[in-house]
Amino acid sequence: MRQSREFLVITFSETTDAMAAEKLFAEKGIPGRIIPIPRQLSAGCGLSFKTEKEWKTGAETVLKEAGIRWHEMEPVRLWE
Amino acid sequence: MIYLDNAATTLHKPQCVIDAVTKAMTSMGNASRGAHSGALTASRTVYETRCKAAKLFGCSRPDHVVFTCNSTEALNIAIQGAIPSGGHVVTTDLEHNSVLRPLYRMQDEKGIRLDFARADAQGALDYEDLERLVREETSAVVCTHMSNLTGEMVDLARIGRMAKEKGILLIVDASQSAGNTPIDMEQMGIDILCFTGHKGLMGPQGTGGLCIREGVEIRPLKEGGSGVQSYRTRQPEEYPTRLEAGTLNGHGLAGLSAALDYIEKTGVETIGKKERSLSRRFYEGVAGIEGVRVYGHFEHAERGPVVALNIRDYDSSEVSDVLSVDYDIATRPGAHCAPRMHRALGTMDQGAVRFSFSWFNTEEEVDLAVKAVREIAQG
Incomplete structure (x- = not known):
C-alpha cells in the first residue's frame, strides 16, 4: 500500500507559467517537481508543482517577485 | 550546388x-x-x-x-x-x-x-x-x-x-x-x-x-x-x-x-554584415554587364541580402533554369508572391531572377554566379 501525506501543490493555468516557475524554483533552491494537477484542485488537466508545505511562503515570494502567475497554492494529500 | x-x-x-x-x-x-x-x-x-x-x-x-x-x-x-x-x-x-x-x-x-x-x-x-x-x-x-x-x-x-x-x-x-x-x-x-x-x-x-x-x-x-x-x-x-x-x-x-x-x-550584426557583403559583391559584379537590369536602390547602404535582376527580355524562368542545369546554381524566377511589387517594378510579365544569400555562402560562390550571369548575358 502506498503511503500518502500532505504536500504543497501550486497549479498553473498556462504551461509557460509552470515552466517559468520550475526554472525559477531550481535557481532559488526550492525543491520539488512538476506533476499533473491533482483532481482535488482541478477537474481539468495541466501542470502543477509539488513541494513540501513549509515552502509556501518562499514559493509565493519568488513567484510574486518574478511576476509569474499561479492559479492555486494548496495543501493536498498525495502519495509519497 | x-x-x-x-x-x-x-x-x-x-x-x-x-x-x-x-x-x-x-x-x-x-x-x-x-x-x-x-x-x-x-x-x-x-x-x-x-x-x-x-x-x-x-x-x-x-x-x-x-x-x-x-x-x-x-x-x-x-x-x-x-x-x-x-x-x-x-x-x-x-x-x-x-x-x-x-x-x-x-x-x-x-x-x-x-x-x-x-x-x-x-x-x-x-x-x-x-x-x-x-x-x-x-x-x-x-x-x-x-x-x-x-x-x-x-x-x-x-x-x-x-x-x-x-x-x-x-x-x-x-x-x-x-x-x-x-x-x-x-x-x-x-x-x-x-x-x-x-x-x-x-x-x-x-x-x-x-x-x-x-x-x-x-x-x-x-x-x-x-x-x-x-x-x-x-x-x-x-x-x-x-x-x-x-x-x-x-x-x-x-x-x-x-x-x-x-x-x-x-551575432545578428555579424551574420547580416557578411550576407550583405556577399550581396553587394554580387551586385557590383553584375550591375555593369550589358543587358543586365538590377532592381532596387543600391545607393542605400541598408538593404537585405537579396538581388533581383533580369537579363535583356529573357524569360526569368528560362534564365533560372539555365543557371540550375548548366551551372548548378539555385535561384528563384518568376513572380515572387509579391504582385504589387512586380507591378511597381514593371516585371509582372517577365518576373525576375532572385539571388539571395546566406551566412553559409562564400565569395567564391558569388563570383561563380557573377560569371554565369555574364555568360548568359553575352549569349
Whole structure:
C-alpha cells in the first residue's frame, strides 16, 4: 500500500507559467517537481508543482517577485 | 550546388540545428500534455525557445511569443485576429501574399477598407504617401521589414513612431529580416511581429511565430486541444495557449532553439554584415554587364541580402533554369508572391531572377554566379 501525506501543490493555468516557475524554483533552491494537477484542485488537466508545505511562503515570494502567475497554492494529500 | 535561394528557405543549417532535431525526435513527447519525462522535455524545450525568441526580438514577455508553422500562419492570426471588422488598414506595395491575401479576405468578408502606400519604380517605399494615407480612424498599419523580391528595407522605427503617436496597431512581417537584421519591438514600436524559423533564423521548416506586445488582444484563428483547462468550452484566454490550439511542432522548435543559440553566439550584426557583403559583391559584379537590369536602390547602404535582376527580355524562368542545369546554381524566377511589387517594378510579365544569400555562402560562390550571369548575358 502506498503511503500518502500532505504536500504543497501550486497549479498553473498556462504551461509557460509552470515552466517559468520550475526554472525559477531550481535557481532559488526550492525543491520539488512538476506533476499533473491533482483532481482535488482541478477537474481539468495541466501542470502543477509539488513541494513540501513549509515552502509556501518562499514559493509565493519568488513567484510574486518574478511576476509569474499561479492559479492555486494548496495543501493536498498525495502519495509519497 | 551553389544555393542562392535563401530568401525562400536556407538550405544549409548549422549542424547544431540538425543534431537538436534528431535528439528531439528520439526524446520528446508532446509539450503541455502531461508531466512524464518525455512531455516535460518537450514543454521545457518549447519554453526555452520562447525565452530565446523574446530576447532576440525585444519582446517583453516569453509567454507572448506564440509559435506557428510559418510566417503565413502568424500573419493570418495577427491580421484576422487583431483588426476589427470594418476597420481601415494601411499597407504597402512591397508586401508578400501572406500579408495581402489575408487583408483581401478581410476586405471581402469583414468590410475592412484597404489603402496601399506606393513603392517607386525601384521598389522603395514612399513614406510620405504612407503617412498621408493614415487617418484618424485607421486601425492598423501592416508592413514588411524587408521586401522578399528586392531586399528593399523599410524604416520600421519611423513607421512605429507614427503609429504610436496616432495610437494605431503596427503589424510587421519580418520573414526576410529575422536573423540578419537587429529587431527590437519595444524600440521600433512594433505591436505584433511575425517571423518564420526556416529562413534567416536557419531553423527547420514548419516553425515560426508571432511576438505580441503586452496589452494587444488577438482573437484565436483556431480552437482545439491545449493541454490545459480542458473543461472550458472555448480556447483558454491566456497567451500563448490562446493562439496555439493543437500539437506544436516540438521537434522543429527544438531545432529553432538551437538555431537561436547559434545566432546569439555568432551575432545578428555579424551574420547580416557578411550576407550583405556577399550581396553587394554580387551586385557590383553584375550591375555593369550589358543587358543586365538590377532592381532596387543600391545607393542605400541598408538593404537585405537579396538581388533581383533580369537579363535583356529573357524569360526569368528560362534564365533560372539555365543557371540550375548548366551551372548548378539555385535561384528563384518568376513572380515572387509579391504582385504589387512586380507591378511597381514593371516585371509582372517577365518576373525576375532572385539571388539571395546566406551566412553559409562564400565569395567564391558569388563570383561563380557573377560569371554565369555574364555568360548568359553575352549569349
